Amino acid sequence: MNDQTSPLWTHLTSEARLTGTWRSALPAYQNQPSPCLGACPVNGRIATWVKQVKDGDLPGAFATLTENNPFPAIAGRICHHPCETACNRAAHDETVGICSLERFVGDMAISEGLRFTAPVEERPQSVAIVGGGPAGLSAAYQLRRLGFQVSLFEASNGLGGLMRHGIPAYRLDRAVLDAEVNRIADMGIDIHLNAQVADKTALQSLRGQHDAVFLATGASQPKRLPGLDYDAPHVIDSAGFLAASETEQKARSGGHVLVIGGGSAAMDVARTARRLGREVTVLSLEPEGRLPAQRVELEEAAEEGVGFVTGAMLHSVSAGAGGLDIGCIKVNFEPGEAPGQFRASPIDGTGFTLAADTIVPAIGQDADLARWQGLLEPEGPVIGTRQWQTSAPGVFAGGDVASMERFVTQAVGMGKEAAKTIAASLDPSLAPPSPLADPLVVGDRINTAYQDPRPRTHQGNAGVTDRLASFDEVQQPLTPQAAQVEASRCFSCGTCIFCDNCYFYCPDMAITRLDLAYEVKTDYCKGCGLCVAECPTGAIHMREDVTP
Amino acid sequence: MQKIDYCDDGQFCSGHVACAGCAEALSMRVILNTVGENAVGVVSPSCVAIIVGGHPTSSARIPFQHGTLESAAASASGMKRALRAQGRDDTTVLCLAGDGGTYDIGLQALSSAAERNEDILYICFDNEGYQNTGGQRSSSTPMSAVTGSTPAGNTTQKKNLIEIMAAHRVPYIATASPSDLSDLAAKVTKAKTIRGTKVIIVIIPCLPGWGVADDAAVKTARLAVESGVFPLFEVENGVTYRLRTTEKPAPIAAYLDQQKRYRHLSDEDRQALQDDVDRNWQRLLWLAAGE
Incomplete structure (x- = not known):
């Protein structure tokens, strides 16, 4: 309470009166998942890294992106981007070009030579990964990040799986593929190329030499x-x-x-x-x-x-x-x-x-299940798993061999989830993957009065004549300027952007600005909810007041 | 997005007794902080008087005189002349009143002050009725709106105070809205630099009076502005009109639907209100184009 007095007129300011007693609900600041995160096959923190792009923090954006996906330059080219379908901006003007921004960050990381940081601590347990496609590499990356020893066995002569042997260079430049695959290999992964794990005996022997096995052999048999x-x-x-x-x-x-x-x-x-x-x-x-x-x-x-x-x-x-x-x-x-x-x-x-x-x-292609006959139980066209665990103890499976979801980034997501499950099975102090607990931020939580309609910046394509003359990439990257403009279109759904609207719109001066945070003065907040209504990102909500 | 542009120096204090979510308190916050320390105020009986508060506490850091409903502008005029006599001409004299104290009961005092071009900053918080005495109609209440004294809907037009003041040829008149706090602050800042009578009318959607949700006063004000019901503009010297935007306003349906006081309207009533808004907008464009 402030006791400054104005000698002529009054004894006290109104701060003597604690209007917080009027309240039945209190605003709470809580970052919530954006709809793009919910739709993303790897549940990437899109609102966060897009804001980092907007703020010019590209290494930060790369770090955030690669928490969940080690292939931003690849995904930025070929992902089927369900994130954009879910984007709340669609109802305002046009969705944000998330995929093109991901490519922008990925390309920057390659040209700047950004590496993955070494694990904080080495762990003794080792995991064998069978299959060097998107699911296997994603799992290898996540396990290695946690400090596990990883051996990867790839049947062909190069890593990448479908990304190398299926997707043509005009959609995915091989230099980009090599750069992102090598960046994972450089984390200290024991890689064996031309190493076929031919049958269940080979698999069992692998299981004997490692603490766990992750099977990600994909779907290599053409449907007839x-x-x-x-x-x-x-x-x-x-x-x-x-x-x-x-x-x-x-x-x-x-x-x-x-x-x-x-x-x-x-x-x-x-x-x-x-x-x-x-x-x-x-x-x-x-x-x-x-x-x-x-x-x-x-x-x-x-x-x-x-x-x-x-x-x-x-x-x-x-x-x-x-x-x-x-x-x-x-x-x-x-x-x-x-x-x-x-x-x-x-x-x-x-x-x-x-x-x-x-x-x-x-x-389409089917998984080759016959070679595991007697060890792993098929479930329809795939290997049956429960939380990535197959019927054989210590053997996990993900990607096309265990699922009919056939997009590259879905395999990356499965590799990540399976890696977390494997990690938790080897070290109970590590958290297993958990489903999204918080609801996604729906469109009406965004106050669009603060968002001018602005058209999306689309990536350009090479001309058709040039395209047909070579296997050079069709889609052209965003310029740094265009990327920043496009990133600034993001609503940052569910993420506080420290715009101070809550602070300025409070009629009771009940919000205090702190360093990258806000605090509600419970003595004075009347619980009107104006701060929530005027929040442009849906990062505040009203909750029942349980202040004693 | 643009950040809100003004600085809160603590000139308006927590603990006031405005309703939760009140846009008038919100606007007072901007005005008092923009006017600053070197100011004295007069407040006429109205919601503002309640929000500033009675002895012994005040929500304002600057001194306020609680005047009578008829005489806010006259009190402010006297106060300014007294300050000038003391050699303190740099002190801003602020007059805060409601629409009852401005459009109706205090109009004569305001008209005389404007006629003499007294050096005061007169702010009218226009909530379109006598909202703290039971929500009776005032001459600012729009056609068809339900109030405590017009349960079947008001039967008269809203008085055009801006044109009345413009006819006095005062140096500065502006409309402002709690949905655009930077604009409100900029207009107060501009008014402070002008000598003579300055009048700013701020639209205040009254939560109980208009039947608006506790968190929706700003949204309602925004709809009023966007639909052209309450356009934002300035008038200099009574003749030069400057519109914030000349873009065609949105239909008024969303604005009407936001409020309980318009809930009884037939489609014809709503169309009549829309026609009225359209006519006023056309006139405003004509005034802005004219000089």
Whole structure:
């Protein structure tokens, strides 16, 4: 209480009266998860690192990003970015370009040569990781960060899995892939390339040499299209095609390629073939608008001259004039409950013929479960797990081998969660992963009166002629200026940005500004909630007052 | 986003008895801190008088005289002349009144002070009624609004005080809103530098009087501004109108829906209010274009 008096007029200021007794609810400052965090496959703290970009703290943004994802430059190129779909700014004008900002931070980290810091303490326990794709590398990274000894076994001659052998260079530059993969390898991981863990005996022996095993062998077996002769010279499977060298791709494809499938792999094959100078037609079961590939991939494929025949299936292949006559028929397509499930029934009398000389089926891949028969129990098309734990003690599994979620960043998220589970099983003092406890900040918690409508800054694409002439990247990066402008569009949902609105809007002077914090003066706060209503980020809420 | 731009030097104290969430207390905070230490005030019977508080405590650091409802501007005029006689002409004389003490009961005193161009800063907190005596209507109450004395809705137009004051050719008139505290502070700062009679009318959505939620006074004021019900502008020397924005205002529906006092309105009533707002806006554009 202030006892300064004004001698002529009054004895005391009104501070003698404690109006806090009027109150039934009290504002509470609590940062809450943003909707983008909830939607993010790795639950990245997007609002935090985007603010760091806005403030020009790029090393800080990199540190925040890589808490959950060691591949910001890769994810910033190829993530299916459900974060942007969830963005609260969509209702105001346009979503924030989170993915392009992630790429910006990732590229900066590569060009600046940022490394991961060494673990604080080394732990004696060792974990074997089988599979050097996104799930395996993500788990290796998280376990190594915690100080565990990590040995990684990769069947092929290079790390990256699908990121190396599936995604073409025009979507993911190999220098970027190498930089982010090597940064993980440099953390002191014992890496074995060309090291196939062939069967359950090999797996059991690995389990014997390590305290835990994480199985992330992916889905490497192509699904087979019934009625198609895979041994015929004109048929190449998509996985083999994408993994092959450019010379080999050229040798195996004729002048007109028919790609079967509507997902990302089908687009990758189609666009690769266009870069080899081939005519390309995509045949998908799904009708137009329902193709599972990302919208931007479909748009870019169309720009590059890929032809689409949708809502139809192949039923016969025969030799024709100058190539193959491919008999097709229109179908009724009904998606199923789970990802990858569907029903397609041919419509009588809708048959038609397509011409091509090469057929590349790209209808998805299954995990190879047979080699673990007797040790690991399958559950449908994947290995059965409970919290990443398989039926074999000490053997954990994640990524495509244990899930039908088929996006790269989902595998990264699974690798992270599994690593935390493994860590907690080896050292009970480490916390296992926990589901998000706090509710996500919904749009109406954001006071948009403080946000001018500002259009999104989109990344540019290379011109179509240039794209078709090489395997150089299509998407062009944001400039530093554009990145900062785009980052400043973020509402920072659920994160206090210290704008002082709560302080200034209090009619009772009941908020004190501290160093990067605020305090409510319970003696005077009447509990009106103006501070909450005028908060531009939803970082304050009213709670029942339990002050005695 | 722009940070709010003014400095709180502790000129307005906690512990006052304004309703929880009151936009008038919020506006007083900005005004008293912007006017600063070298000032004295007159307050007419109104919510402001209650918020400043009676003897022996005060929520204001500067001295205030509690005047009568008829004579706030006259008291302030006398006070300024007395200060000048003492050689203290640099002291700001602030007059805080409600719409009852300005539009109705104190209009004569204000008109005479304006006529003489007394060097006072007159702030009217316009909550469109006698809100602390039971919420009766005043001549500032808008058409159709329900008040304690017009349970079926007010049947007269809101008096246009700004044009009345403009007709006196006072050097500075402004409208302000608790939804834009930086603008309010800037207008008070500007008024302080001008000699003569300055009048600032601040829109104050009254929580019980208008039927607005405890946390929604600022939002309601913002809607009033954005819908053109209460546009923000300045008038210099009674002739030069300067509008904060000339963008077409938003429809008034969201503003009306925010308040219980308009809940009884038919679609025709609402349209009539919209037409009225549109007409006033057109006139304001014309005045601003004219010189």
